[in-house]
Amino acid sequence: xxxxxxxxxxxxxxxxxxxxxxxxxxxxxxxxxxxxxxxxxxxxxxxxxxxxxxxxxxxxxxxxxxxxxxxxxxxxxxxxxxxxxxxxxxxxxxxxxxxxxxxxxxxxxxxxxxxxxxx
Numbered sequence: 274x275x276x277x278x279x280x281x282x283x284x285x286x287x288x289x290x291x292x293x294x295x296x297x298x299x300x301x302x303x304x305x306x307x308x309x310x311x312x313x314x315x316x317x318x319x320x321x322x323x324x325x326x327x328x329x330x331x332x333x334x335x336x337x338x339x340x341x342x343x344x345x346x347x348x349x350x351x352x353x354x355x356x357x358x359x360x361x362x363x364x365x366x367x368x369x370x371x372x373x374x375x376x377x378x379x380x381x382x383x384x385x386x387x388x389x390x391x392x
Contacts, residue, residue, distance in 0.1 A: 277348050284344035291336030298329015327376040331369055338365050 302325035309318050338361075345358040374380055 280343055280347040284340045284348070287336055287340035287343065291333045291340060293333075294336060295330055295333035298332065299326055302326040302329060324376050327372045331372050331376075334365050334369050334372075338362055 302322055305325060306318050306322035309316055309321070341358055341361055345354045370380065377385075379385070
């Protein structure tokens with residue numbers, strides 16, 4: 274097996290891991306939210322559900338970006354494929370930052386506010 278074929282398989286495997294993170298994360302987040310609702314613990318369900326779902330999507334996006342980098346740069350390093358990769362990474366980075374803002378209420382480069390650590 275050539276190195277290019279091996280890297281293609283590695284990239285595909287990481288793609289599968291990324292999709293699995295999103296799907297399993299959504300299932301686990303939903304299970305936790307339904308369990309909280311069923312127990313009627315009085316706790317808010319929506320915010321933790323949204324936060325857990327966002328975290329699983331973020332993790333999955335990281336794996337998908339890694340797979341794209343491996344498959345594009347290591348397997349087919351042409352200017353066109355690298356340009357497409359740059360656009361994909363830019364879009365996924367924007368999505369990641371948007372999700373981070375939704376989950377934590379601040380941009381990734383901002384320090385945590387003292388009120389957030391106290392609660």
